[in-house]
Amino acid sequence: MVIITPAIRILDGVGGGLMFLGEIIRTLRKYKIDREAILTQIYNISMASFFTTASSGFFVGALMSVQFNMQLRQFGALSVLGGLSTSATVRELGPLLIAFMLSGKVGAYTSAELGIMRVTEQIDAMRCLGTNPMQYLVAPRFLGIIISAFFLLFLGLLMSILGGVILATLVADLSPSEFINTIPMYVEGHSVLSGLFKCLCFSVLLATVCTYKGYTTTGGAKGVGKTVLATALATMVGLVLLDWFTTYLAGVLLDTWRAITI
Amino acid sequence: MLEVKNLTKRFGSQEVLKGISLAISEGEILFVLGRSGTGKSVLLKNIVGLLKPESGQILLEGREISKLSEEEYFEVRKMCGMVFQHPALFDSLTVYENVAFGLRRHFPGMTPEEVKKRVTECLDLVHLEGVEDKLPPQISYGMQKRVSLARTIAVEPRYLLFDEPTTGLDPVTTNAINRLISELSRKLNTTSIVVSHDMHCALEIADRIAVLDQGQLIALGTPSELLKSQVPLVKDFLAEITEEDRSRWLS
Known part of the structure; x- marks a missing residue:
């Protein structure tokens, strides 16, 4: 029972989240979503998270440069620092760490905002006043988060390359051109696509979890606190699992593509 | 006329409403009293379709509404304001925008001038002026309750459902809100259901009073009938009523 009860609760949460995603997709197909509301969400999310994402991206790249510098220096292979650290950042660590930052900021904010609207009966009042909250509240936030999170993650990746270049210059005595010239050797088109695919999957996960958790909040102020905590936990664990799955999927797709083209 | 027949509602294993039956005539003010957690708010939420009953019927002017879809409830909610x-x-909209919100959804053909006129009328009805441009957190709780009332009456519903309208208010504002409910119901000729804990207020303004206990209707009658009731919970509620008030209402 110690294991079964939490397992059922997790499965219940995953099932509820997937059904909620289905409901959002049905809403997007059935109703017209106010373009201004989506743009407002994109603007708010982007402006609120621009600095966090850019700075975390910068330091992820810087961190990778420092780490690879220590390892490669032992083998006298500093010339490939740019390619290796950028490859690791773009394909793997960059999207994941920047998504963690975004989940803390965008996820917590959105779930708390919807949660408070739920417990103070604003969502019920909206229904009574002839408005579909899925159309008016959830869908614009869902689309706004996906679009802005995708571009913020992309911005974070660009900043991570900048952070890598600057730190490589400072700690490994490499010139920016020496760093950048080796990037194409290790970062191929599919690496970039894989990174962008991850960014998109992470954005959808983040948007779904925070809107679902916020919309289904119960239990007053304490309930909102629990919602924010549950959102943080679900997005962090979900991001790691999704990272593993997308890496695996990207690997399978790449192998298939290579088998077809060779 | 609004009729509720054998309504049951369950949350998990807990049965909150156990076969409630009620009928409310046009223009009537019905107070629903009962202890916390006896299903009073759940009853109202079932009527406006925010919750779906397990069984039973809700008839609004002869039409069964409990099985309607969310889209079909749109017309019902235009008739039943809560x-x-x-x-x-x-929170993010001004008082004006809050009151205009339902108008714009229910009457998309209204011009901005017509919306403005109606918003001003409704704020006047709840005795509020000069607060149109304020955000809800910038006005007092009592004023927020009155704005909420103005927002609901703006779409001219024929049925008004009040869920504990005076909870958390001081006695002066409570009296003001109660007077407002009575005044609006008479002035607009709406049928009202008021969920409350306040027996004094119920005796003052209700046409009839229903008392719920553990999901069941245990008493229903006019204020003078309730005053003579021998049901223990009703007697408990009446304990706060002074002899002077009792004889005034009985006479």
Whole structure:
């Protein structure tokens, strides 16, 4: 029972989240979503998270440069620092760490905002006043988060390359051109696509979890606190699992593509 | 006329409403009293379709509404306005925008001038002026409750459902809100259901009073009938009523 009860609760949460995603997709197909509301969400999310994402991206790249510098220096292979650290950042660590930052900021904010609207009966009042909250509240936030999170993650990746270049210059005595010239050797088109695919999957996960958790909040102020905590936990664990799955999927797709083209 | 027949509602294993049957005539003010957690708010939420009953019927002017879809409920909610326990105002919108919100959804053909005229009328009805441009957190809780009332009456519903409209208010504001409910119901000729804990107020303004206990209707009658009731819970509620008031209402 110690294991079964939490397992059922997790499965219940995953099932509820997937059904909620289905409901959002049905809403997007059935109703017209106010373009201004989506743009407002994109603007708010982007402006609120621009600095966090850019700075975390910068330091992820810087961190990778420092780490690879220590390892490669032992083998006298500093010339490939740019390619290796950028490859690791773009394909793997960059999207994941920047998504963690975004989940803390965008996820917590959105779930708390919807949660408070739920417990103070604003969502019920909206229904009574002839408005579909899925159309008016959830869908614009869902689309706004996906679009802005995708571009913020992309911005974070660009900043991570900048952070890598600057730190490589400072700690490994490499010139920016020496760093950048080796990037194409290790970062191929599919690496970039894989990174962008991850960014998109992470954005959808983040948007779904925070809107679902916020919309289904119960239990007053304490309930909102629990919602924010549950959102943080679900997005962090979900991001790691999704990272593993997308890496695996990207690997399978790449192998298939290579088998077809060779 | 609004009729509720054998309504049951369950949350998990807990049965909150156990076969409630009620009928409310046009223009009547019905107070629903009962202890916390006896299903009073759940009854109202079933009527406006925020919750779906397990069994039973809700007939609004002869039409069964409990099985309607969310889209089909749109017309029902235009007829049945609900004032929530919390003011439930939209924090990011001004008082004006809050009152205009339902108007714009229910009457998309209204011109901005017509919306403005109606918003001003409704704020006048709840005795509020000069607060149109304020955000809900910038006005007092009592004023928020009155804005909430103005927002609900703006779409001219024929049925008004109040969920504990005076909870959390001081005695002066409580009296003002109660007077407002009575005044609006008579002035607009609406049928009202008021969920409350306040027996004094119920005796003062209700046409009939229903008492719920553990999901069941245990008493229903006019104020003078309730005053003579021998049901223990009703007697408990009446304990706060002074002899002077009792004889006044009985006479």
